Amino acid sequence: MKADKEKRRMISRDAARRRRRVESEVFAELSRLLPLQQSVQDHLDKPSVIRLTLSYIRMHTLLKGITGKKAEASHAVKCEQVMESGEEWRGCDRGRDDEEKKTDDVEASEETNMFLRILEGFLIVLSTEGDMIYLSDNVSKYMGLTQTELMGHNIFEFTHPCDHEEIRNNLRLTAEVWCGAKRDFVMRIKGALTHRGRSSNLKSATWKVLHCQGRAKVCVAPSSVSCLLLTCQPLPLSHTLLSTHTFTSQHSMDMRFTYCDQRITLLLGYSTEELLGRSIYDLCHTLDTNCLTKNHLNLCLKSQSVSGQYRMLVRGGGYVWVESHSAVIPSVRPSKSRPGAHQPLCILCVTYVLSGVEEPSLQLSLDQTVHRYLR
Amino acid sequence: MSAGGSDGTADRPADLAADGECPEQAGSSLPAAELPRKRKGDVEERSGTHGQQSVDFQMDDDLSRSEGEDQQVKMKCFREPHRQIEKRRRDKMNTLIDELAAMIPACQPMARKLDKLTVLRKAVQHLKALKVGTGSAFTDTTSKPSILSHDDLKHLLLRAVDGFLLVVSCDRAKILFISESVSKILNLSRLELTGQSLFDFIHPKDINKVKEQLSSSEYPRQCLIDAATGVQVQVDAPARPPLLSTGARRSFFCRLKHSRVVGKQDKHFLPCTSKKKDSSRYCTLHCTGYMRSCPSSQLDSECDGEMESSDLSCLVTVCRLLTPVSHQPPKELTIRPSEFVTRWAIDGKFTFVEQQATTIIGYLPQEVLGTSCYEYFHQDDLLHLADKHRQVLRSKEKIETRCYKFKTKYGSYVSLQSQWFSFTNPWTKEVEFIVSSNQVISRGPGHTKDEEAGNSKALQEDTKQIPIIPGLSSGLGTMIYAGSIGTQIANELMDSYSRMNSSPSSGACSPFGPAQEKCPVVSPLTSTSASSREEASGSSSQSQCDSRTAAGASSATSESLAAVSRININPIQGETSQLDLDLVPGLSSFSSDEAAMAVIMSLLETDVNMGQSGDFEDLHWPF
Numbered sequence: 001m002k003a004d005k006e007k008r009r010m011i012s013r014d015a016a017r018r019r020r021r022v023e024s025e026v027f028a029e030l031s032r033l034l035p036l037q038q039s040v041q042d043h044l045d046k047p048s049v050i051r052l053t054l055s056y057i058r059m060h061t062l063l064k065g066i067t068g069k070k071a072e073a074s075h076a077v078k079c080e081q082v083m084e085s086g087e088e089w090r091g092c093d094r095g096r097d098d099e100e101k102k103t104d105d106v107e108a109s110e111e112t113n114m115f116l117r118i119l120e121g122f123l124i125v126l127s128t129e130g131d132m133i134y135l136s137d138n139v140s141k142y143m144g145l146t147q148t149e150l151m152g153h154n155i156f157e158f159t160h161p162c163d164h165e166e167i168r169n170n171l172r173l174t175a176e177v178w179c180g181a182k183r184d185f186v187m188r189i190k191g192a193l194t195h196r197g198r199s200s201n202l203k204s205a206t207w208k209v210l211h212c213q214g215r216a217k218v219c220v221a222p223s224s225v226s227c228l229l230l231t232c233q234p235l236p237l238s239h240t241l242l243s244t245h246t247f248t249s250q251h252s253m254d255m256r257f258t259y260c261d262q263r264i265t266l267l268l269g270y271s272t273e274e275l276l277g278r279s280i281y282d283l284c285h286t287l288d289t290n291c292l293t294k295n296h297l298n299l300c301l302k303s304q305s306v307s308g309q310y311r312m313l314v315r316g317g318g319y320v321w322v323e324s325h326s327a328v329i330p331s332v333r334p335s336k337s338r339p340g341a342h343q344p345l346c347i348l349c350v351t352y353v354l355s356g357v358e359e360p361s362l363q364l365s366l367d368q369t370v371h372r373y374l375r
Numbered sequence: 376m377s378a379g380g381s382d383g384t385a386d387r388p389a390d391l392a393a394d395g396e397c398p399e400q401a402g403s404s405l406p407a408a409e410l411p412r413k414r415k416g417d418v419e420e421r422s423g424t425h426g427q428q429s430v431d432f433q434m435d436d437d438l439s440r441s442e443g444e445d446q447q448v449k450m451k452c453f454r455e456p457h458r459q460i461e462k463r464r465r466d467k468m469n470t471l472i473d474e475l476a477a478m479i480p481a482c483q484p485m486a487r488k489l490d491k492l493t494v495l496r497k498a499v500q501h502l503k504a505l506k507v508g509t510g511s512a513f514t515d516t517t518s519k520p521s522i523l524s525h526d527d528l529k530h531l532l533l534r535a536v537d538g539f540l541l542v543v544s545c546d547r548a549k550i551l552f553i554s555e556s557v558s559k560i561l562n563l564s565r566l567e568l569t570g571q572s573l574f575d576f577i578h579p580k581d582i583n584k585v586k587e588q589l590s591s592s593e594y595p596r597q598c599l600i601d602a603a604t605g606v607q608v609q610v611d612a613p614a615r616p617p618l619l620s621t622g623a624r625r626s627f628f629c630r631l632k633h634s635r636v637v638g639k640q641d642k643h644f645l646p647c648t649s650k651k652k653d654s655s656r657y658c659t660l661h662c663t664g665y666m667r668s669c670p671s672s673q674l675d676s677e678c679d680g681e682m683e684s685s686d687l688s689c690l691v692t693v694c695r696l697l698t699p700v701s702h703q704p705p706k707e708l709t710i711r712p713s714e715f716v717t718r719w720a721i722d723g724k725f726t727f728v729e730q731q732a733t734t735i736i737g738y739l740p741q742e743v744l745g746t747s748c749y750e751y752f753h754q755d756d757l758l759h760l761a762d763k764h765r766q767v768l769r770s771k772e773k774i775e776t777r778c779y780k781f782k783t784k785y786g787s788y789v790s791l792q793s794q795w796f797s798f799t800n801p802w803t804k805e806v807e808f809i810v811s812s813n814q815v816i817s818r819g820p821g822h823t824k825d826e827e828a829g830n831s832k833a834l835q836e837d838t839k840q841i842p843i844i845p846g847l848s849s850g851l852g853t854m855i856y857a858g859s860i861g862t863q864i865a866n867e868l869m870d871s872y873s874r875m876n877s878s879p880s881s882g883a884c885s886p887f888g889p890a891q892e893k894c895p896v897v898s899p900l901t902s903t904s905a906s907s908r909e910e911a912s913g914s915s916s917q918s919q920c921d922s923r924t925a926a927g928a929s930s931a932t933s934e935s936l937a938a939v940s941r942i943n944i945n946p947i948q949g950e951t952s953q954l955d956l957d958l959v960p961g962l963s964s965f966s967s968d969e970a971a972m973a974v975i976m977s978l979l980e981t982d983v984n985m986g987q988s989g990d991f992e993d994l995h996w997p998f
Contacts, residue, residue, distance in 0.1 A: 026495040033502040035522055047464075050471040053498055056522055057478045060505055063527050109525035111554055112532055115540055118664045118693045123532055136528065137521060151522070213695075214535040229535035245584050245627075309659075309697060321659075323628065323697075354628045354659055356580045 040148055051152025058133045059125070062217075062227055121233030124212075128171050128226055130155045142234050143208070144192030160188035160207055162301060170212075171228055183228065184213045186235070186298050186305055209235050209304040235304040235325070251347040253328075255280045255296055258346060267353050269315030285311035285319055285364060295324065299347055303328040309354060317368050318360035324351045533559070538695035541573075541662070545589045545688045548573040560696050561633040561658070578630035578657050588627050588662075589690055624665045625690060628697070630657035664692030713815040718808050721768060721797075721868055723747045723861025726808060735791075735815055737784030747861045748811075753780035753788055761860050767795040768806050768868045778816050790816040805872055 031041045031049045034056060044052070116122065116138050123136040131154050137147045156164055170183050191208030192201060214230035247267060250259035257275040265271055275283075284292055288310035298305035304327045311319040326349040363369050468491075476494045477483070479501050489497075523531070533556050540554040553568050561568075561576075574582055633656055668688045713735055718727035724747050728740035736743075736751070743751075752760050756779035767774040773796045780788035793813040797806045 023492060023495070026492060026499065029499050030495060030502065033499060033506065047468060047471055050468075050475055052522075053502065054471070054475055054478060057475075057498075057501065057505070059523060059527075061478075063523070063530070105525050108529045111540060112525055112529050114691070115532060115536075115538075115554075115693055118540070118691060119536070120663075123528070123535060125531065134522060134531075147522070217534060229531055231532070231535050244587065323661075352626075352628050355630075 036148065044148065048148065048152075052148060055133050055151045058127070062125070062133070119231060119233060120236070121210075121231045124155075124230050124232055126155060126171060126228040126230065128228075130167065130171060133227065142191070142193075142210075142232075143189065144205075155189075158190045160302075163187045182213070182215050183230065184211075184308065186211050186302055188302055189232075191234075209302050211235050211306050235306065235327070245353045247351055247353075249275075249349045249351065251280065251349065253300070253345055253347065255292075255347065268312060268320065282365070282367070283313055285313065287311075295326065299326055299328055312351075313364055313368060314357050314360070315368065316360075317363055318357045319362070319364065320353050320357055321355040322351050322353050324349045326350070536693075536695055538660075538693050540691075541664075541694050542689050542691050543573050543589065545666070545690060548585070548589060551689055560660075560694075561631060563632075563634055576632045578632075581629040584627060585629055588625050624663070625692065626661075626663045628659060628661050630659050631694075632656070633658050659697045660694040661697055662692040662694045664690055667691050715813055717748075717811045717813065719748055719811065719861075720808055720865070721806050722865030723749055723764065732813075735783075735789060735813075736781060742784075749860045751782045753782065756780060757860065761864060763795065764809075764861070764864050765867070767797050767809055768864065769871075770797070771799070772796075781813075792816050806868060 027046050027049050030053055031044050034041060034049070034052050036052070116136055122139040122142055123134075124132060124139070125134040127133055131152065132150055133152075135147050135150050139150065140146045143150070150158070155167065159167060166185055167187055170185055187210055188207040189210050190205035192205045193208075210232040211234075212230045212232045214228060216226065216228050218226040244263060244266065247263035248261050249257055249264070252258050256277055256279045260270075260272045260275050262272060264275070270283075281289060281292060291308050291310045295305050295307035305325075307324040307326070309321050309323050312322050313319050326347055328345050329348050330345055472491050472494050473488075475498055476489055479494070479497050481497045481501065521528075537560055539557040539560060540552065541550065541557075542552040543550055550568055550571055550573055553565055555565050557568060558564050563576075568576070573585065577585055635656065666688055667690070713731070715729045715732035715735055716727075717725055717729065717732065719725050725744050728738075728743050730740065732743075733739055749757060749760070756777075759777060760779055763774050763776050773794045776793045776795065778790050778792045781791045783789055791813045793811050795809055795811050797809045799805065800807045
């Protein structure tokens with residue numbers, strides 16, 4: 001009896017081992033098919049293999065929907081243009097040889113790499129549920145986590161819980177999506193980078209503020225897939241102020257000016273003294289208060305923000321279009337006796353002036369009328 | 376499926392064996408036994424066995440590790456959370472497999488849920504098929520393999536970013552390279568832009584700005600924020616030799632010409648020196664990039680042959696189109712509806728009204744303070760709101776009302792829904808005030824003055840339909856009557872404080888019975904009030920009131936009058952009344968004696984509140 005049991009035990013163990021082996025083999029085969037580097041392939045665990053396979057298939061389906069039509073369209077345009085300029089064209093057929101495809105590919109790769117490098121951000125494709133279907137491989141530079149570690153996971157696992165609602169709102173398919181609605185928002189994501197830029201692990205992750213811009217994409221055929229294409233740039237804390245068309249300003253947390261550099265006088269006509277203590281909301285076009293409010297909220301919650309374009313009123317009449325990049329920083333107050341003391345925060349804004357003075361005779365606030373009459 | 380099949384036949388004995396042997400393995404009986412139970416509902420046994428497999432696998436490992444050691448207890452403690460981890464891992468794996476099956480076309484038509492191995496095999500087949508389709512990206516072994524082909528990535532980037540790559544030389548702003556995507560944004564082809572001077576396409580006012588950016592001779596001012604201390608540092612960075620990868624960064628906005636029509640730009644493209652006013656359209660772009668030195672060998676052939684200097688610096692930028700993104704929350708979302716907070720005394724008189732309320736109800740806070748909220752409630756809602764009022768005074772919780780109509784200054788109604796919450800003085804244990812948080816459900820049919828006429832007309836028509844206030848302008852009559860409701864309810868509460876036992880008839884009863892009953896209730900009230908007003912001295916009115924109490928219906932009125940009088944004269948004390956009418960709750964507590972006085976007081980009160988002498992001409996005096 002016992003021998004029988006022993007025998008059965010052995011059979012079951014063997015069977016189990018066989019099953020496991022078969023399974024591992026299939027997994028290995030699958031991972032080899034994934035377009036990844038050999039070193040990466042060998043170290044993937046089973047759930048990751050499935051995740052990446054899923055992502056790959058999804059991306060493929062998506063791209064068929066996106067590029068299928070576009071490739072045809074652009075090709076047609078190319079043909080036309082070339083013909084117009086009178087160059088020789090071998091024929092508008094789609095049978096291009098491999099050599100050409102290769103050079104095109106290399107060109108494309110250089111271009112995209114450069115693009116991403118200059119943009120200082122990475123590309124992310126999100127499904128409507130928030131799954132990160134695809135991330136460009138430079139994501140490791142900004143987040144410390146590699147493409148293969150992140151692909152297939154859900155973005156909600158990596159972002160700040162307070163931002164989840166905003167992200168969900170952006171993922172939501174609205175009627176405008178069909179017309180290619182744009183998205184522009186700021187969110188906080190876990191960054192596993194040390195101060196010096198080395199990758200650390202997720203447990204010691206800090207929040208990184210990302211500015212995400214992109215658009216929603218809906219593909220109807222072959223299968224209805226919709227996703228959000230975004231480029232995410234970590235908001236920089238340094239700005240090169242070369243131009244005379246930018247000025248910096250410091251504000252208290254309620255957006256009242258505490259300091260403003262002199263360039264504003266040239267651009268908007270205000271002297272720096274008269275701005276101190278005034279709220280930025282007073283100086284802007286009322287229709288843009290939503291924009292300013294959103295910016296202010298982002299600053300309070302996420303500590304960094306990019307406003308959209310809004311209008312600042314020029315002293316005496318009219319307005320200019322501006323865009324501000326702001327961050328919350330501890331205000332400069334050296335306190336060596338109490339280094340750990342809580343320093344009051346202030347907002348630092350770098351404002352770029354985009355346009356000239358528009359409608360200089362238009363009075364949009366009482367202030368402007370006063371100045372006009374006093375001139 | 377062959378593998379699965381063979382596994383299947385092997386499974387049976389294996390299963391039994393596993394089941395059989397499991398109890399012998401210390402501590403492993405539970406998980407092994409759990410699995411089959413859990414998977415009872417499943418059609419496939421195989422995945423169950425697979426799952427079991429993994430558990431066995433783990434268990435085997437555990438056992439082999441701790442075999443020989445008498446640590447059964449320790450193992451059990453170890454296994455508890457371990458089981459949970461295992462379970463989670465299994466569930467995750469199963470979810471992933473399911474998702475994979477959903478994505479693979481070959482797996483979809485299957486009615487039965489497929490087992491793990493089959494799904495994986497199908498996935499392998501699918502990937503192989505995809506590879507064949509895409510071609511170059513994978514056959515090219517020299518280039519780094521990536522999930523997406525570069526072309527695809529390029530397309531994606533294009534979709535995400537409305538932008539193009541631009542390389543301009545610094546000395547003359549000659550466009551050295553521009554990516555194809557420019558055609559999508561500026562409607563100008565790549566071919567005609569390359570080699571041109573950038574200044575030809577920039578808005579005249581931005582030319583100086585761009586010139587500044589291109590000049591690398593100046594020391595760029597940098598506004599840096601030291602991440603560690605947050606100290607703002609203004610640095611005049613020395614002109615570093617521009618390296619290929621780390622040049623000085625540039626970021627600016629400029630306006631570039633764009634053509635409306637694709638392909639026909641030649642006609643629209645006017646040089647800046649043309650006498651005709653340049654009517655081209657511009658779009659604003661955000662250009663970010665850095666300075667880079669390009670040895671002349673790298674430049675395109677279009678480059679000027681004379682340029683022999685070894686280092687030509689150029690600006691490499693990405694230009695993104697700025698399109699304003701609406702900062703309004705999309706309409707489909709549930710935006711927090713317009714809200715305002717008010718506070719009232721226990722009798723419903725406003726003691727605080729938030730500033731924001733004006734945008735919704737039209738009245739300024741000061742116009743409304745001191746008036747009873749019942750004056751603004753629509754008649755149809757008075758019933759339910761009075762009920763809720765009563766409730767909130769007695770409950771410690773937030774009472775939510777249904778949607779009701781609130782009259783705005785202009786005569787129209789706005790639909791609100793409120794949460795009421797009573798605040799009790801912790802020492803006196805009495806309700807001090809009620810806080811009302813009101814949300815607008817939907818705007819009424821406009822509350823601008825233009826529609827006021829229309830609305831009031833509609834209201835008048837409505838009132839004509841309602842037989843309860845024949846000939847009365849809805850405003851006044853209901854106000855007088857309505858105002859008292861609050862006071863009645865408050866008084867009830869006062870009674871309950873003072874008496875703590877007999878509470879007047881409440882709950883089910885409502886101040887307003889069916890419409891037909893309202894008629895006798897209301898008009899005699901107003902008539903009595905009118906009459907009592909006429910007889911300001913008031914003594915004789917008492918008898919008149921008494922005479923009216925004889926009539927069954929009108930007794931209710933006098934009761935209500937009495938109630939009113941109760942409040943005004945003796946706000947604290949209350950008496951049980953002889954007549955018990957359901958129409959107006961709380962009335963029973965008052966005698967009809969001071970009806971006249973009450974009426975006078977209420978009239979005077981409403982006069983004060985409304986700031987106008989009551990126009991009683993319209994009132995219909997039935998007597």
